[in-house]
Amino acid sequence: MSESLPSLRVTDIMTTDLVVARIDEPVSEAVTKMLDRNVGCIVVTDGGKVKGLITKGDVLKKAFLLGFDAREVSCKKVMSYPVVTVRPSATIEEAAKIMSSRQISKLPVVEGEKPIGIITSTDIIKTEPVQVGYLQELVHARFVPHERS
Secondary structure, three states, X not given: OOOOOOOOEHHHHOEOOOOEEEOOOEHHHHHHHHHHHOOOEEEEEEOOEEEEEEXXXXXXXXXXXXXXXXXXXXXXXXXXXXXXXXXXXXXHHHHHHHHHHHOOOEEEEEEOOEEEEEEEHHHHHXXXXXXXXXXXXXXHHHXXXXXXX
C-alpha cells in the first residue's frame, strides 16, 4: 500500500472571522472596520455575494492619493475586482498555485458566491512546518530500516 501526504484543504487553515463591507458602504466605514479588527483587507459584498476586496494599498492608491473624501466615496469605487475566489475543498497547493499565477496574496473562500472565509499567502506559509513534518515522517517510514519481528 502506498503512503501519500495528507492534503490540507483551504477549509483547514482559512480565517472564518471575515471583515465584510457592503458595496455601497462609504470607504471610511470599511477602513474603520479594518483598523478596529487589525486586518489588511476587507471583503466587499453585494446581496451577500463577493464582489471585490479592499486592501490598505487600495485605500492609499485609489482614495487617498486621488484626494477622494473617504466619507463620500463608496467601496465600489475603491475595491479591486473582479475578485479571484477559491472553494473550501481546494487543497492548499491549489490555492497557492492560484495566488502565484494571479500574483495575489488573498483569496476569499466561497460556497456558491457566499463568502465563508479568507486564505492568505501568510496562512499558507504558516502551514509549511506541518507539511515539512509530514515529509519527514514519510521519508522515515519509507527509507529507515525497520526491525522485523
